[in-house]
Amino acid sequence: MRQLFNIMIILYSSATAYSRKVNPMPFKLIQSDITDLKVDAIVNAANASLLGGGGVDGAIHRAAGAGLLAECRTLGGCKTGQAKITKGYNLPAKYVIHTVGPIWQGGDKDEEGLLRSCYQSSLELAVEYKLSSIAFPLISSGIYGYPKDKAIKVAEAVIGEFLQRHELMVYLVIYNRRSFKLPEKTFTAINAFIDNRYVDEYRIFDRSEAHKVGMLYESKMIQTESVDEQASKEALRSLTDLMAELQETFSERLLRLIDLKGKTDVESYKRANVDRKLFSKIRSDKHYKPSKSTVIAFSIALELNLDETKDLLQKAGFALSRSSKFDLIIEYFINEENYDLYEINEALFAFDQPLLG
Ligand code: APR
Numbered sequence: 001m002r003q004l005f006n007i008m009i010i011l012y013s014s015a016t017a018y019s020r021k022v023n024p025m026p027f028k029l030i031q032s033d034i035t036d037l038k039v040d041a042i043v044n045a046a047n048a049s050l051l052g053g054g055g056v057d058g059a060i061h062r063a064a065g066a067g068l069l070a071e072c073r074t075l076g077g078c079k080t081g082q083a084k085i086t087k088g089y090n091l092p093a094k095y096v097i098h099t100v101g102p103i104w105q106g107g108d109k110d111e112e113g114l115l116r117s118c119y120q121s122s123l124e125l126a127v128e129y130k131l132s133s134i135a136f137p138l139i140s141s142g143i144y145g146y147p148k149d150k151a152i153k154v155a156e157a158v159i160g161e162f163l164q165r166h167e168l169m170v171y172l173v174i175y176n177r178r179s180f181k182l183p184e185k186t187f188t189a190i191n192a193f194i195d196n197r198y199v200d201e202y203r204i205f206d207r208s209e210a211h212k213v214g215m216l217y218e219s220k221m222i223q224t225e226s227v228d229e230q231a232s233k234e235a236l237r238s239l240t241d242l243m244a245e246l247q248e249t250f251s252e253r254l255l256r257l258i259d260l261k262g263k264t265d266v267e268s269y270k271r272a273n274v275d276r277k278l279f280s281k282i283r284s285d286k287h288y289k290p291s292k293s294t295v296i297a298f299s300i301a302l303e304l305n306l307d308e309t310k311d312l313l314q315k316a317g318f319a320l321s322r323s324s325k326f327d328l329i330i331e332y333f334i335n336e337e338n339y340d341l342y343e344i345n346e347a348l349f350a351f352d353q354p355l356l357g
């Protein structure tokens with residue numbers, strides 16, 4: 001009878017854990033037509049007249065209908081770097097925030113400052129109007145000629161700083177994935193990293209190579225401190241600590257790592273691009289089952305090395321796989337000790353992989 005009861009408990013907790021699995025990320029890079037998005041506000045990359053134009057401006061006016069233009073006529077234009085808000089009319093979005101980006105003139109006419117101000121002013125309107133979600137196009141990166149790779153860095157910087165102090169769902173919309181390019185050096189390095197490991201993994205199953213890998217493993221073992229030195233270190237750690245660590249759940253291990261790394265809860269989940277509500281579920285339910293992406297996002301936020309990351313994943317029932325591009329890209333960035341979550345998400349986006357957080 002007891003056994004049946006235990007099985008019932010396990011089934012119930014895994015079912016509720018599954019149903020509770022939420023994974024809202026406060027900042028998301030997405031590919032879409034911004035006029036399709038059902039968010040509180042979409043941002044329009046307008047011109048100073050606010051009377052419509054081409055690009056995303058034209059698309060928004062077409063989708064919103066004549067009412068938008070009529071309201072824009074009452075606004076008296078808008079200065080570069082500033083933002084004004086109207087209703088969304090026929091759009092699925094409730095509001096349109098119109099902002100005027102700088103025209104790219106080589107980078108020494110304060111284009112970056114003005115572009116930062118576009119994002120900042122739009123976000124301030126979102127706070128003023130108590131919005132819970134907003135979607136940006138890549139302002140100035142079309143007709144106004146701002147280099148896309150620079151434009152995305154500006155957007156991520158301002159949005160990232162804002163999300164350290166506010167709760168808001170922010171989408172950065174890339175209209176066509178083709179136009180989204182990683183810096184050549186990064187793209188090539190990641191590609192090589194993936195190719196090698198895929199080949200390595202594949203080659204290991206070829207018997208003639210297996211002993212080589214074995215020898216490599218042996219030599220690595222010899223190079224590190226000898227086994228008995230290692231054993232004596234382990235012996236110094238009390239057996240109870242080891243036993244406790246072995247029995248830790250993901251949530252317990254995560255909270256211990258946050259303390260160990262000297263971080264606060266807030267800075268940890270913010271750096272992990274994880275929503276406050278999700279973090280409080282993890283904190284309050286020691287058996288909470290997170291998604292693999294959430295585990296990895298915290299590994300990046302806490303700047304864990306590869307072994308620590310694998311260990312934390314294992315606590316949640318996951319492992320890094322050499323046959324997954326997503327996992328290999330994560331492994332690449334951890335090996336490079338590059339814990340910039342925005343840069344990692346750009347790479348994941350460029351390789352058509354799900355994002356972190
Ligand atoms: N959804 C999302 N993004 C879009 C869409 C769309 N429907 N259409 C275009 N974009 C993207 C472009 O690919 C580009 O990355 O929006 C970004 C900004 O491009 P533009 O719309 O050309 O805006 P911008 O570069 O800021 O130039 C503004 O263009 O449309 C005129 O009246 C506007 O004069 C102003 C100038």
